[in-house]
Amino acid sequence: MSERNVVPDVHRRMKPGPPIFGLMAEFATPAELLHATRRSVDAGYTKVEAYSSLPIEGLAEALGFRTRLPLIVLIAGIVGALSGFFLQYWISVMDYPLNIGGRPLNSWPSFIPVTFELTVLFAGVTAVVGMIALNRLPEPYHPVFNVPRFELASDDRFFLTIEAEDPRFDPEAVRGFMLGLGAAGVYEVQH
């Protein structure tokens, strides 16, 4: 714990911020987490995040979150298709024309399989790399890991944080609010 605190101190010298990262509430069930998340957003908190060991339907919607990932993947797929086809076109028609059984140089039906494979390759790799990058992973250190109970976030407990960056953040008020939501515990999250 103490050695971890060294890092945020440096942080704080660069940019004076709140002394703690925020407060974390623990819940026993996904339903409670979903309910608590909705209530927190309704109460006007903006820096809210929920943590769970399984995807919970409605949670991202409750946070008003949408992702651009599908659009990025679509663009990557189109780029893959175009580059796949024109790679073959350029090689077979322009750079290295070969007469294969009298077929036209631009024998496009033969180019379809490779075009298709490259479409899938570009789109698939982009879906994964894009997901990881937009999630800002890999991120080995994050303040939430400082809460010992948070180990259970990947098991069977559910957590909600309200961050100190939130303009409405007031430690005592937030603690009271979280307990009012039925939290099984409320913890301070150190930087």
Next chain:
Amino acid sequence: MHEEERLVNVHPPEPLIREGNTYGSVTRKISGAVLTRRTPRGWYIAIAAGFLLVMVLLAAVSYLFVRGVGIWGINIPVGWGFAIVNFVWWIGIGHAGTLISAILLLLHQHWRNAINRFAEAMTLFAVSCAGMFPILHLGRPWLFYWLFPFPDPMSIWPQFRSPLIWDVFAVSTYATISFLFWYVGLVPDLATMRDRAVHLWVKRFYGVIALGWRGSARHWHRYETAYLLLAGLATPLVVSVHSVVSFDFAVGIIPGWHSTIFPPYFVAGAIYSGFAMVLTLVIPVRAMYGLQDFITARHMDYMARVMLATGLIVAYGYVMEAFFSWYSGSPYERYMMVNRSFGPYAPVYWMLILCNIVLPQLLWIRKVRLNMPALFVLAIIVNVGMWLERFVIVITSLHRDFLPSSWGMYYPTIWDWATFTGSIGLFIALMFLFVRLLPMISMFELRQLLPWPSGNGNGQKGGGA
């Protein structure tokens, strides 16, 4: 009303996860199989057998590199021997993994959640075994990269009208996407492993490969989006891969290869052999690790049914092959079929019919589907049958084509067999290493199958616990 009741009573819907399991018990049992459980004795036996056969593979491949492909039984006319038979067989086995992970996900077949991780690992290792063979089959395997388009100093490029080049793109894309799908599926579970590991270096190992996953709602949302997109992309991909593999044959003019039925018939065969392999692996591992809570009798029943259904499609393929060879009116096509059924390789053909069509009909019987030893034996039989099918397609078509003066025979040598059994050893070794080191069932997807536990929440402001 009476009818409905009767139906319900005939098939009592067994839950996909045995009663009494919770989020916590899923975590404990599956991560515990890796982290805390004593390694079962069967695991040691399997890994020892696998390792031994990997040594056989190493010896066979080393000798191949020293002497060249002449150590195999291939000749002219049969230039494609075991190497291509094994390639097609292995890549087909891989396809069931993608079917289970991608197609069944899109179809909302939730029972897949218990077996998808396992099947995806199987795909990855089967594709590795498959990818090895065409490269070993090259006269100069160290120049395999010539297959890819790259600006080389000789200013030559691959010939994109050839299915062999399509194959390079199809198989390498398939291997990449299979790996990504498997790894992405693992990330949240690796975080669970990280949090449950006790030993510092074990924690660090899982921590590094878990990428710092913390299960935030926004991350999950992007994650699910990416997972669904990958499934949507992998679905046409898996169909395209075996279609392209079948083009390697169908685009050729050899009787027995030049056939429009090949792509669908190959894809069905791939799924057939793949499900057989999933069953071959799942039955012993399930018994070894006591996973009956999560891989229930219902799962086994479903897998056996898919095997039966795809087996029937394959049977239809065989019938149509015979019909078209007669209906074509081409003497070469007709002779191909006569030669296949009554020529020098006839025993192989009839063994294939026995293994792939006749014996699997036992799967119509529910008792057989639910009897694990019987199902295991049938799965092995289908594996053998599908290998024989690839043998029949490759060898009987090549060994007698148009001109009797160019006919010949193919006999596999000891090195053919050593490379083939060695690849099975590599597969077994990789599979059991995976079972030992990574969570073999997807924990986060199993949790999704459990009903939401009823706490005091449920939309009410609870008074604390």
